[in-house]
Every structure is written in C-alpha cells, then in structure tokens.
Amino acid sequence: MRAVDLADGAIAGAVGSTALNVVGYLDIALRARPASSTPEQTVDRLAGIAHLDLGSGPRAANRRSGLGPLIGYGLGIAAGVAFALYAGGRRQPLPMATGVLGAGVMAMTDGSITVLGISDPRTWRRSDWISDIIPHLAYGLTAAATWNRLRRPSGRAS
Numbered sequence: 055m056r057a058v059d060l061a062d063g064a065i066a067g068a069v070g071s072t073a074l075n076v077v078g079y080l081d082i083a084l085r086a087r088p089a090s091s092t093p094e095q096t097v098d099r100l101a102g103i104a105h106l107d108l109g110s111g112p113r114a115a116n117r118r119s120g121l122g123p124l125i126g127y128g129l130g131i132a133a134g135v136a137f138a139l140y141a142g143g144r145r146q147p148l149p150m151a152t153g154v155l156g157a158g159v160m161a162m163t164d165g166s167i168t169v170l171g172i173s174d175p176r177t178w179r180r181s182d183w184i185s186d187i188i189p190h191l192a193y194g195l196t197a198a199a200t201w202n203r204l205r206r207p208s209g210r211a212s
Contacts, residue, residue, distance in 0.1 A: 055139060055142070055143065059142075060139075063135040063137055063138025063139070063141075064134050064135050065200060065204065066155075066200040067131040068130065068134070069197060069200040070133075070155060070198075071127045071129075072196075073195070073196035074126075074193040075126075076192070077189040077192040081188070093121075093123060093125065094118040095167075096166070097121045097122050098118060099170040099172065100170070126163070129162050129166075130193060130197075132162075133155060133159045133162060133197075136158070137154065137197070140154070145201075145207070146198065146202065148202065151197075151201065152195045152198045154198075155193065155194040155198050156193055157194070159190055159193050160186065163190075164186065
C-alpha cells in the first residue's frame with residue numbers, strides 16, 4: 055500500500071464527511087428540526103472514560119460543540135483510510151463502494167453511540183432512520199466518487 059493511497063483515502067473520507075454534514079444541515083433547515091445533541095453527548099462520554107476535564111459552564115459547552123464535529127470528521131477520515139486499505143489502491147464499482155463506505159460509517163457511528171449508551175437504534179422511529187441513512191448514503195457516494203476520481207483509469211500508463 056502506497057502512502058499516496060492512504061492520503062487519497064483520507065481525502066475521500068473528508069469529502070464524504072463534508073457531504074454528510076451538508077445533507078444533515080439541509081435536513082435541519084428544511085424540516086426546522088433541532089440539531090442533534092449526540093455529538094456533544096459522545097464528547098462527554100469519551101471525556102469521562104478518558105478522565106479528561108472539559109471545564110465547566112460555557113467553556114465546557116464550547117469544547118463539546120467543537121469536539122463533537124471533529125470526532126465525526128475523524129471517523130469519516132478513518133473510514134476513508136480503511137477503505138483505501140480494502141481497495142488496495144484500485145478504483146471500485148461505485149454502487150458497491152457507496153454501500154461499503156456509507157454502511158461502514160453508519161455502523162461506526164451508530165455502533166459507538168450504542169456502546170456508549172447515548173442512543174439505542176432499536177427504539178428509533180422510521181423518520182429517525184431516514185435522517186440517519188440519507189446523510190450516510192451521501193457520505194458513501196461522495197467518498198466513493200472521490201476515491202475513484204483520485205485513481206488512475208485502468209489502461210492508462212503510470
């Protein structure tokens with residue numbers, strides 16, 4: 055595995071994370087729903103596990119609101135790097151790559167909030183699932199398309 059492939063996976067993951075956030079914010083704007091508190095709750099749980107003091111009052115709230123999205127980007131970038139390892143530096147069929155990346159990030163995020171006791175997907179309503187699936191599909195599609203765009207087309211000299 056070449057370092058450039060891992061870097062391209064990280065880029066694809068960052069692009070996918072951006073798309074996920076854009077779709078999520080569009081959902082908030084269109085349905086006038088509140089933003090999720092899950093990222094901030096995740097920061098609280100992880101800080102507690104790591105015995106890290108976020109401070110108190112507004113300082114702690116500001117740290118939670120900053121660290122929550124960073125954790126999401128970190129997961130998205132890590133998934134892109136993992137996909138690069140899986141893909142072995144080669145282009146992948148877009149539908150398959152979209153599914154692998156989107157489902158992979160969704161499993162990572164939903165699995166982590168379940169393990170941390172923040173939410174239980176078994177109790178989610180249909181609208182909750184739709185609000186979760188669509189942004190993750192956007193992640194998968196844009197990350198996969200970016201990955202393939204960064205690969206040399208087959209048959210072209212290196």
